[in-house]
Amino acid sequence: MRIYFAASISGGRRYLPACTRMVEFLKDLGHTVLTEHIVAPDVLSGEMNFTAQQIYERDTAWLESCDRVVAEVSNPSLGVGYEICYALHFGKPVIALHEEGLFISRMITGISQPGITVTAYRDEAGWREPLIRFLEDAR
Secondary structure, eight states: OEEEEEOOSTTOOTTHHHHHHHHHHHHHTTOEETTGGGGSTTHHHHHTTSOHHHHHHHHHHHHHHOSEEEEEOSSOOHHHHHHHHHHHHTTOOEEEEEETTOOOOHHHHTOOSTTEEEEEESSHHHHHHHHHHHHHTTO
């Protein structure tokens, strides 16, 4: 499957190690991660080569063409929130993963339309199983 992976970039990189493991896990399962560049430590400098409009057009095209969206939402991010809503508007299934015990925006946890799963995790084992179920639901 073609996976759009969403996570905070400019809003903070505290969860970069978890995000990197998630992207590696998705790739190890044989999926194409359209946005794997966001886990690169130097992603911000690489994105400076593009205008804001170019990034928007690229990312929304990826969202429209992907099969599923995996979002790590532990770190608040306007961009990730937008990507989730954009994906749901186009009928793309979304899983929003976050570290257990955090207050997650109610604009995400309160979504009642079908297509989104919000899941808390304590450790890597805590996100792997829900992620596998989410991906298997597509088959």
